[in-house]
Amino acid sequence: MASMFLCDHMLIRLGRWLRAAGYDTAIASGAASDRALLAQAVAENRLVVTRDRKLGEFREAPGRVLLLRAGTIEACAAELTERRAIDWLYRPFTRCLDCNMPLLPVSPELWQSVPETSRATGGDLRCCPQCRKLYWPGGHVRRMRHRLERWRNSDFVETIDETRQM
Numbered sequence: 689m690a691s692m693f694l695c696d697h698m699l700i701r702l703g704r705w706l707r708a709a710g711y712d713t714a715i716a717s718g719a720a721s722d723r724a725l726l727a728q729a730v731a732e733n734r735l736v737v738t739r740d741r742k743l744g745e746f747r748e749a750p751g752r753v754l755l756l757r758a759g760t761i762e763a764c765a766a767e768l769t770e771r772r773a774i775d776w777l778y779r780p781f782t783r784c785l786d787c788n789m790p791l792l793p794v795s796p797e798l799w800q801s802v803p804e805t806s807r808a809t810g811g812d813l814r815c816c817p818q819c820r821k822l823y824w825p826g827g828h829v830r831r832m833r834h835r836l837e838r839w840r841n842s843d844f845v846e847t848i849d850e851t852r853q854m
């Protein structure tokens with residue numbers, strides 16, 4: 689089965705976490721029809737991750753659609769881990785969270801556009817070749833990494849934290 693994913697529009701946040709972990713993850717636009725979404729999954733050899741029961745009823749669905757029952761992001765991550773053996777530290781922070789593009793290393797001159805407090809931490813500076821967003825190992829990435837580490841240890845929190853931004 690594919691280890692590349694296609695999250696439906698209701699699972700944008702889960703899709704971004706999969707990208708943070710390093711998985712090649714497409715996220716369907718809200719406008720995509722069920723049929724278009726399945727066609728994309730087949731064409732790109734992706735596993736559709738969805739909570740939409742209807743998607744499971746298509747002819748292409750067996751082996752191609754993973755129907756999650758969970759509600760919160762933590763519960764979705766737990767269910768996905770259980771059913772797909774996700775390694776949340778597969779290749780952490782190697783993809784753009786917005787575009788899914790593999791990040792590229794950038795020249796040290798660009799460090800000037802990084803806040804000074806983050807510059808002090810050192811580490812790699814990477815850039816998305818599509819949207820040009822910069823990624824560096826600052827506090828934001830550290831907090832995300834903590835969550836990825838927790839998930840990797842199958843430590844999922846039963847709480848509704850949908851308001852917390854990633």
Ligand SMILES: [Zn+2]
Nearest residue numbers: 784787816819
């Ligand atoms: Zn990008």
